[in-house]
Amino acid sequence: MPRWGMVIDLDRCTGCQACVVACKAENNIPFSSPKEAARKRIISWMSVLPMMEGEYPELRARFIPRPCMHCDNPPCVKVCPVGATYKNREGMVAQVYTQCIGCRYCTNNCPYTLKYFNWYTPEWPKEMEKYLNPDVSIRNKGVVEKCTFCHHRLQKAREKARVENRPLKADDYVPACVQTCPTEAIYFGDLDDPKSVVAQLSKGPRVFRLLEELGTEPKVFYLTEGEWHG
Amino acid sequence: MSLKRRDFLKIMGGSALSFSLLDCTSGPYHSSLRKDQWSPMIENWVQSICQACPGGCGILVRVVDGKAVKIEGNPAHPVNRGRLCPVGQAGLQVLYNPDRIKAPMKKIGSRGSGEWQSISWEEGLETLFSKLKELKNSGEAHKLVLMNGEKRGMMDEIFERFMNVFGSPNYFGDDSNMSLIQAFYLTQGIDNLLAYDFENSNYILSFGSSFLSSWPSPVQSMRAYAFLRQGRPGKKAKIVQVEPRFSITASRSDSWIPVEPGTEGMLALGIAYVIIKERLYDRNFIEKFTFGFKDWKDKDGNTRSGFESLVSNRYRLGPVSETTGVSVDTIVSIAKEFATNKPSVAVVDNNSTNYSNGLYNALAIHSLNALVGSIDVLGGVLAQRKVPLQNLPSVKIDEATRKSLLQPRIDSSENGRFPVASSTPSLIPDNILKGKPYPANLLLLYKSNPVFSSPNSEGYRKAFGKIPFIVSFSSFMDESTQYADLVLPDKTYLEKWQYAESSPVSKISVLGIGKPALENLFNAKPTEDVMLDLAQRMGSSFAGYFPWRSSKDFLLYKIDNLFRARRGVIFADSFEETQLRLLEERGWWVPQFTSAREFKDELMRKGGWWDPAYGYGVRSFVFRSPSRRFEFYSQLFKEKIEKIAEDLGKGSKDKKEAFLNNLKIEAKGDDVFMPHYEEPRFKGDAKEYPLYLYIYQPLTLSNDHGADQPWFQEIMGFHLNMTWESWAEVNPHTAAELGIKDNDLIWVESDYGKLRVKAKIYQGAMPDVVSIPYGLGHKALGRWAKNRGINPIELIPTEFDELTGLAARYSARVKIYKA
Amino acid sequence: MNRSILGRIKVSSSRIFIFFGGAILLIIVLAVILGFDWGGVRQPIAFNHKIHAENDLECLDCHPYYKEHASSGKPTLETCLSCHEEPLGESKEEGKLIEYIKSGEEIDWERLYRVPEDVYFSHRMHVIIGKIECNICHGDIGESSRPPSKPLKITMNKCMKCHEEKEADNDCIACHK
Incomplete structure (x- = not known):
């Protein structure tokens, strides 16, 4: 049974946000209007957090791409009254939209603020409805959503591998952000497979995780040289 | 007594309600969006190329039942190797943009x-x-x-x-690359952009170049960056960014050198000064492959001064430091590092040529490559062969x-x-x-x-x-x-x-x-x-x-x-x-x-x-100047100017004089045809308009379609948490002096106009520079672009580099005050 | 005086309205209870699966995708044309088909089975890997001489029960997308 995880190399990341756009395109994420954006209601399952330190002219900056951390010990799951969010056997923190009642307990309990509430009915101009991905459902107003590690890609990849009567290979399934990253800064795979790139990188000397002290055990690992001032 | 129409409507209304309830129970599974007819969901990947920028990345378009639903990079394409930048990813919002013109x-x-x-x-x-x-x-x-x-x-x-x-x-x-192309043409006789071999470089000295954002081939340069950072263990190149703004590229560099706008060329000459004084230049290269470095004798036997004397005489570090705002220590250490960590490369980009002295800035910066012999070598400046x-x-x-x-x-x-x-x-x-x-x-x-x-x-x-x-x-x-x-x-x-x-900035x-x-x-x-x-x-x-x-x-x-x-x-x-x-x-x-x-x-x-092969050492290809060398003293330049002056001189001497005066070059004699520093001209009185206006292009707004794509409106200002509107970056001390707080609306005023915009206090702004992104402020271009944000170009005077005719987009002085 | 007369007429007219309206509503309610087929799917041609099956047609002949794709596919006019270029019989329904063939217009077959929008259902997965027979979900469709107007009832419980029996994945996100 794989345990899916991600490693993001901040030393490679240039903050271009290709991952952000790829995610929006892949996952039918509705875009905001200026008004909604001003109320900080943009939905962005993947977002790049700029971290600026120092004062002019001695500055240091780092860009931190943040998908759902898919915590091994997920705080959001603990507070969901209806079981709409849960951790599956492969370590993915799932969100079942049809089950969600929109109470937003999980949104509030996520220390990384990576769960998003649909304040509005998703809408696209009629022309743009054509680019919606048929593999991903369209969430309704009043439902919480978040990064799924593009699990719909896993559904298809697994099916393909089974039809071809072979095990799932490492390349068969990667989320959209991983696939597009120009600097190959994002790695994805099975953390329990000692041969996988993510397993090896996640044990390297440059590793840290966000808000590690909370004990959430996120499965998104970051790499950086030098000291991390999170 | 009769039934009225109104009554009918009442009944119809009632039964229509029961019908619709029935309708619901018979087909509970639909969302309002996907109620469409049945379609077989047969998917197809179409090989194409991205044309959102000159990079020419390979793409695969996922088409399901005749609708394009995703764009991915094509792994077989050597420029992007399956990867794609945000602009490439967002092509679907160009394709399916509701504001496209749909018929003649x-x-x-x-x-x-x-x-x-x-x-x-x-x-x-x-x-x-x-x-x-x-x-x-x-x-x-x-x-x-x-x-x-x-x-x-x-x-x-x-x-x-x-x-x-x-x-x-x-x-x-x-014409936006004109000054760069002309600088390469005048020195090497190549009438095109040159390529930088970032992957193999050990030291990248970039003068405002945006190779991590709106570069002509951004995926390739970003890949090269990642390779330098973590792809070749033990050999981490140093990247130094010289720029009047803490840009994305600056923020991912090892060191950011804020420089006074328009003085980039001066800094390059200061660096050249150290390299020459310390004899750190590549003697072999200079001797074999350059012209006009040492003083030389022309065919009449007259001694002409070379680049070495020009730099030694004119660019002592004190004045250079004063003009550029970069300390002497920094200049010395950059120069030493640049000359001793070879292969090193000096990169020039529009950001340092958008001034009245743009051509000379480009010449000065590019001449650093000749000094250290970084032309036509691994990790240096290369020239792409055309596809046959x-x-x-x-x-x-x-x-x-x-x-x-x-x-x-x-x-x-x-x-x-x-x-x-x-x-x-x-x-x-x-x-x-x-x-x-x-x-x-x-x-x-x-x-x-x-x-x-x-x-x-x-x-x-x-x-x-x-x-x-x-x-x-x-x-x-x-x-x-x-x-x-x-x-x-x-x-x-x-x-x-x-x-x-592939873009000419790519070596392959x-x-x-x-x-x-x-x-x-x-x-x-x-x-x-x-x-x-x-x-x-x-x-x-x-x-x-x-x-x-x-x-x-x-x-x-x-x-x-x-x-x-x-x-x-x-x-x-x-x-x-x-x-x-x-x-x-x-x-x-x-x-x-x-x-x-x-x-x-x-x-x-x-x-x-x-x-995949790059042929090094083909001299006639890399050096197409009259001397078949890198010309510090540009004979092509001299010929051009003299020919025009002569032609005009035949008419009258005044015309010739007027022509030369109109070029507004302060240097005299041979210096004119060599890399040197000309003071940039700014419009607006320095007392009344104490700040420089710097305009930059975020990657997401770097082509025609940026502002009209909602995905970009959401992310273009992420470093300051700005969405769907323009902003002006102001240094915190400057802002404090002017009583401006973060998110205040301010006027940015030049001699040519004023625009109202939100102020963002930014540590990455130089105290005397205000930066505004370019790409918003459209008066047309559809529902998302129109009347959103400001177009800083409206503040720009019509000032030119008088040699190349390139508009000096950074030549406005401005003042800012609370609106 | 005049007023009261007018008032009386008004009252009686609205009584009539209630009476008739109520009667129509009652008919509708009865119709629903008695299972009258109001909301069902009506196909443009009353396709006879049985007769086609008897003539040695396989499911795959008209539903070309179910072994290779998520969707099973439905016959296009071209599919029909390969046998019905000339009328094969005298049925009224075939007559309709001939009209379609003459006009060249695709037959707009109504979709009968739909999974909820947030579910990924793959025929290939179920047929090839799960080795599920068509009739498990579609009943004896091959034996039917008229197209059904309603799908057989398939609920999530039914899916999950089958998954359990077949030891298939019952994780929510194995199917929900």
């Missing part, structure tokens, strides 16, 4: 009134044809003007040929056409203004207004929107009023297309046959082939096909020069040569990679195909061709 239209009502009527393609084509025919028949072919904002690939070739056969010399492109595409059959033009082709161009100047320029589009609006050298009669606009992008947008607006007929091929109702009389909308790159060569030559991912989305036509169609209508001798029935036909013709090129390979799947490595290293060419047909089929199937 003609203007009804007055120009710019926004009243249009849809017409058929036949009517549109016939209208344009009759205008062309009229011009041609009346011997006024030269009065046809074509502006192409994306001069590359198939469209450029077809336009070029059309204009040539038609008989108009007035084909113009975008088949040339078009030659054209034999008749006497009348030749005559009109020899007419002066509509961008020509009377007194030799802008002498170091291949074309001077900035003169177009004034010339058209004055009807000089003759009136323009018919204007064609292709991906060109000067009413938005030119600092002289008012001039263009007025000039357009003088042109009797304007045709736009734009897919969008942009600011310039608003003034058109006829719109013949182009298809987007995702719907066309096309080919793209690559040809990518694009197939249409979908057809017939709207009633648009590829402009390539429109021009081929018009050529057919122009009569048999004209049509004879255009034997291609369609753009696909044209493409097949162009690639016909590759089989015989005896170099390069067709894109490979990953399992063929090892073989490719070998080729890359040894530059072998292996014949893989027995027939041209077999080769072509495979080429079309794999989607491209490339040459």
